[in-house]
Amino acid sequence: MNLDLIIASKIFTKFCLEFLEKSRLSYLDPKLNEKYMKNVVVTGASGQLGKAFLDHLSKNSQYKIYALDINFYSPIVSTNSVEYIEIDITNEKKVVAFYKKLNYIDILINNAGIGTFTPFEDRTVEDFMNVVDVNMKGTFLMCREAIKLMKLVKKGKIVNIGSIYGMVSSDPRIYGDSGRNNSEVYSMTKAGVLMLTKYLAVHYAHSNIQVNAISPGGVIRKQSPDFLNNYNYRTPVGHLAKEADLLPALDFLISAKNSYTTGQNIAVDGGFTAW
Numbered sequence: 001m002n003l004d005l006i007i008a009s010k011i012f013t014k015f016c017l018e019f020l021e022k023s024r025l026s027y028l029d030p031k032l033n034e035k036y037m038k039n040v041v042v043t044g045a046s047g048q049l050g051k052a053f054l055d056h057l058s059k060n061s062q063y064k065i066y067a068l069d070i071n072f073y074s075p076i077v078s079t080n081s082v083e084y085i086e087i088d089i090t091n092e093k094k095v096v097a098f099y100k101k102l103n104y105i106d107i108l109i110n111n112a113g114i115g116t117f118t119p120f121e122d123r124t125v126e127d128f129m130n131v132v133d134v135n136m137k138g139t140f141l142m143c144r145e146a147i148k149l150m151k152l153v154k155k156g157k158i159v160n161i162g163s164i165y166g167m168v169s170s171d172p173r174i175y176g177d178s179g180r181n182n183s184e185v186y187s188m189t190k191a192g193v194l195m196l197t198k199y200l201a202v203h204y205a206h207s208n209i210q211v212n213a214i215s216p217g218g219v220i221r222k223q224s225p226d227f228l229n230n231y232n233y234r235t236p237v238g239h240l241a242k243e244a245d246l247l248p249a250l251d252f253l254i255s256a257k258n259s260y261t262t263g264q265n266i267a268v269d270g271g272f273t274a275w
Contacts, residue, residue: 166190
């Protein structure tokens, strides 16, 4: 190879490396960082809470949001700041491929979760493992790949959506004869999500990655009048939550003002777990 070409190649390589390093340092500088769009990933984006999170987050012009779910039937919010991606978060190869397309990630909101409502005695292994796969394996994969990117820039925030039923048992008296009592596997997996939150918070605090959880109580939807009456009686504030009730906790945990709170679980439950 021509000597001049070798020298030119080395100079160009050095220039590229210096440019990349300056870009990385600029991203880390809080003052310069303001000009960067923040990459926000939300799983379970087509669900009840996911839709509320997207609608809320999309109002922040600094966010580029990646809305993930296994399928979307129509856009949830009409804005160029949201990109809808159909993905099975239990598929390791697809999760890894998704993260490879991101240069960086600032915020991960693990909202995907499913349950099953058949009686415990009738629970099949298939039903059991379906819940485990989404609630635990999917959350694990999303966290693992996000942390790889967050470590590169030594910053990031993860919010895992747990449940009060990962903290306490469901009360069968609330459900009456509806046949929709909370399942043991849902509680098991949500308890696992809360412990994963604590583990990641402790082991990646040195990388300036804050990992927290929000555990909602009952959220109003099309529940039966019998269920609503029972649940309202059981809850100190006397009613179920609205989706908007979770947003203040979410805003705090993902905000730049939060640099010290990590490994915590905020129960947004109207006092349900207080007694």
